[in-house]
Amino acid sequence: MRIALGFGLIILLGSCGDPASEAPVALKPGMYDISALGESYVEISPSNIRDKKCLTAFDVSEFERFPMLHGTRRLPECTERVEPRTGNLVLGRQRCTSGHLDQDETVSNYEVVISEERFVIKGQVKDRRDGTGPETGTFTVIGSRIGDC
Numbered sequence: 532m533r534i535a536l537g538f539g540l541i542i543l544l545g546s547c548g549d550p551a552s553e554a555p556v557a558l559k560p561g562m563y564d565i566s567a568l569g570e571s572y573v574e575i576s577p578s579n580i581r582d583k584k585c586l587t588a589f590d591v592s593e594f595e596r597f598p599m600l601h602g603t604r605r606l607p608e609c610t611e612r613v614e615p616r617t618g619n620l621v622l623g624r625q626r627c628t629s630g631h632l633d634q635d636e637t638v639s640n641y642e643v644v645i646s647e648e649r650f651v652i653k654g655q656v657k658d659r660r661d662g663t664g665p666e667t668g669t670f671t672v673i674g675s676r677i678g679d680c
Contacts, residue, residue, distance in 0.1 A: 535621035551620040563674040585680035
């Protein structure tokens, strides 16, 4: 009985799912309610805490290539490196520089979990200003489909 119960528990826990091992699903186009949370030094202005955004068919087709574009503001001095999607998981890194000789630098390492009507971006930020720092923090961006555009 213990063996059967233990095996059943292992099967049940295993089915909770690792997004990287799931069969890939496509994010659906539509209106998304997007919320952002920051911890530690990460500042998210009140206007960025909650927003609604229409993701078109083109937007969702490009989402896994540029996920941070849909959850945050894209600055011209930023570069993004995104790993190829594995299941429903995307890993990436965004580096933004400014200031004299690129002394100001912000680096975000993040992971994105995609489902048909939701995405979650979780990341860690390391920020260096005027050659000092670094300061660190975390952020989470959640997008939930609420209907058509």
